[in-house]
Amino acid sequence: MEQKVVTKVWTVDNDVENAVENLQSCTQIVDAARLLRAGAVVAFPTETVYGLGANALSNDAVEKIFAAKGRPSDNPLIVHIARREQLSTVAAEVPAKAERLMEAFWPGPLTMILPRTDKVASLVTAGLDSVGVRMPDHPVALALIAEAGVPIAAPSANRSGRPSPTTAAHVLADLEGRVAGVVDGGATGVGVESTVIDMTVEPPMVLRPGGITREQLEEVIGQVALDPSFAAGATETPRAPGMKYTHYAPEGEMWLVSGEAGRVREKMAAMLREAKQHGRKTGVLATAETFDYWQGQPDADIVLCVGSRAALGEVAQQLYAVLREFDAHQVQFIVSETFSRDGLGMAVMNRLEKAAGGRIQQA
Incomplete structure (x- = not known):
């Protein structure tokens, strides 16, 4: 029989942006970050959808994401950071084009596939030698990740295959009793997940379309290719979330x-x-x-x-x-x-x- 947990809910106003340097004044963020450091999974808002976060450096913590979502473990996760200094913890190399995209679109709905470091939990990358990284453009997400002090692996905070959550109520409908907590920061903005672009190939290749369009990317770095499998799903180990399994499906x-x-x-x-x-x-x-x-x-x-x-x-x-x-x-x-x-x-x-x-x- 599946063991249920008590899911804590913290309501946080977006004015935490002014408290990022002094987060002790925001006890909800401090409490949620403490659970993340302790290896629990916590859902939180980003500018795209709600994410289900865990310490990206701990396989034990990341394993709880897959258990809560009912998600296959051969589907890689995106790592979220709050500051550029955290990038060296998860990415072994940052090409010049990736630097230009960061300058243009971070924080924002853009995930870049980069060579990984050995510090990243193997479950995050599904055994690949690369990792997807982004810096979310949401004050609550940035405050939570900064306070946790570790990069946070986070797919969308829904049961696998269900429509992604854009409110805390959506998260609770799918995951209440399965996760330690939900940080309620209101409705998200972009609504669809981040664009995923593989920076380990030339020309860089979009693996998943999202909030940053191909046209916007090409304005910054020139030619960008499109992976032909992103619409229909990949038959081999996917290089990015959303490439292999059925997603976003209503029950009808x-x-x-x-x-x-x-x-x-x-x-x-x-x-x-x-x-x-x-x-x-x-x-x-x-x-x-x-x-x-x-x-x-x-x-x-x-x-x-x-x-x-x-x-x-x-x-x-x-x-x-x-x-x-x-x-x-x-x-x-x-x-x-x-x-x-x-x-x-x-x-x-x-x-x-x-x-x-x-x-x-x-x-």
């Missing part, structure tokens, strides 16, 4: 429908009608542009708006919360339109394709 069966707008509506309507005929509760993931239309359709039981097609940052920010809301409504069959892959759209489509398990219909 989800389909994406691609094509010309009018045909997409017709196809989605037909799929909803068929699902209703089989007695299934249906849902539509709509945009601001299509929300009113779908609300008027009798075969759409639950219609949720993910944001405007003209504001993909809004779509990215709300995507996981909307997927979880379908679960709250016990929706069994979900259809969604697709998005352009330009800019942030690449990250949005990557997450949608994984949420749908690769199920895409061409209208």
Whole structure:
């Protein structure tokens, strides 16, 4: 029988930014950091999603992340640091291009794959000779990591395969009783996970699209390649989180429908009608542009708006919360339109394709 633990919740205002140099004034952060140093796992907010953190230098501590998430241990984790000085603890080498990206995007939603040091716990890297590192752009995360005094390994704070959490309530829904604590810093900002770029190859290669677009990266370092496997998943040991297993999935069966707008509506309507005929509760993931239309359709039981097609940052920010809301409504069959892959759209489509398990219909 699985042993439950009491999950402590600390509520922290973002004004901890002013207390980073004197964190004794923020007892919640001090308490959470103490647990991290003691080898416990603690969830905390970043600017992307909530992370589930443990001491990246301890295999015993990191093992608790995999146990809590139900995550396969051959899926590497990202290491989070609070200061540039911590980088030498986990990265054996920092190429010039990586330095330029740090100057441009750190702190921020960019993870760089770099040669690892021997200090990094082997479970963090899934046995690889490289490690993913980032500096989150969130005052609570930076304060917690600084107070803990060690680099923090942290995947998203959800049960493996579930939509990533963008609020503390999402974390508790998945992990209460399985982790030592949750630092509640409010809703996250970017909404989708960090971009992962491999700096051990030339040209550098994006392994996972995220909050920093390929176009932004190329403005700083020139040519950037795209790993062809990031959308469909890798068949070998993944070099970055999110490359191998199904992720972000709601409990209901989800389909994406691609094509010309009018045909997409017709196809989605037909799929909803068929699902209703089989007695299934249906849902539509709509945009601001299509929300009113779908609300008027009798075969759409639950219609949720993910944001405007003209504001993909809004779509990215709300995507996981909307997927979880379908679960709250016990929706069994979900259809969604697709998005352009330009800019942030690449990250949005990557997450949608994984949420749908690769199920895409061409209208």
